[in-house]
Amino acid sequence: MTSRELAPDAGRGPGALDPASSPTVKPDAGTLHRQAAELLDRLPVVPVDPAPWRTAPGDDEIVRGASLLLFRLADEWLALPTSAIEEVAPMRGWHTVPGHRQRALLGLVNLRGALVPCLSLGELLGVQPAPQTQRAPSNMLRASTARLLALRHGHHLSAFPVTEVHGTIKPASAALGAVPATALGASDGFAIAVLPWREHVVGVLDPLRVGAAFDRSLA
Template sequence: MTVEQTMTDCWNRIGVRGDHSCELLQQHIHCRNCGVYSHAAQMNLQRAVGSGYQREWAEHFRQPPGADAGHDSSSMVFRIGDEWLALPTSMFVLVAPHALPHKLPHRDARGLAGIVNVGGKLYPCIALAELLGISAALTVPRTGRHTFARLLLVQWEQQSYALPVADLYGIVRYASAGVQTPAATINKGLQRFLTGVIEHDGMMIGCLDAGLLGHQFARSLR
């Protein structure tokens, strides 16, 4: 007799998915609290694996690596002005709707735009355009897709920061070996914060140095 033949599915007939006539329901409230249900789950996990299932997975693992097999890195891609930039996904905590920061009196550190409310909590708001020395204005109109300003909540050394961005592309996976050297024509203010450039979907994306940028975030609060 197979495991499938000895299993009972009383929950579908007289239990919570059936007519609720099981006398044990009054005691257990729900079938998942009953020993019959948990025993059936154990038997299901112990059932024999069919040859078709084994062949299917054997064929899957025999396939050569796909085109994205070498994609060992991932970053969140966003836009400031005309510049597409990226930070490692490990830094990101939350993507929130855009909100205007409130100025802090007697605090004029470079890049510190004030504080902003995200989900009922206040976070220091960092203006990346000012910090990176780039224009926040869009000079080339975007076509073919809707754009929405966002607040990106990132964390560096136990401190969270809100970064206003003009547009959010999303997560991009790429091969670290394929990262290109930044062009010499990139302005010096931005260039010092870049570790390289990646090409994706027709965009040239500047990969920001998380360590250097995080250090600047921390300095803005001192």
């Protein structure tokens, strides 16, 4: 038996290193487990996406669609591209055209000193008009929400009355959905998309088809 085996503590005087802290001595499994647990407790918990390429885009990466003007026609909410709307004017009377048989043509209306045709978009889409109520003081505010929209199509304007104008929105392209067969304007191709908005489903109209229908109503 060697002297090293007989005196395992030889040389451990004051100031000698503890074997547990010596770089040549490895801690036991229990110590490693405790240190690892303490380290993990200090790290933030961040879930790992197993498919990072499918991560949803951030707010700044959402692709926005074209700006839309939202308006109400009777009880139906509709939208047209803002670029196709030339003007939103206060409601005013129009002059009927004697002898004209097109039901969609309401007459002629003065916009900025020029007479433009005033047509019924509701007649083209088959929107039932809102029930007529007596003009009581309580209804005056609701009646004052009506507006005339001037649609630019081709080289001329056509105006059409609406019940209310909400304003412009710019929804994400992904928010626009396909048009159901039962949606307003779907059968005639006027609606090109639907947009969930608040508690409503907004029908997004094709300005080219609406303008072409207005032109046919003037023939």
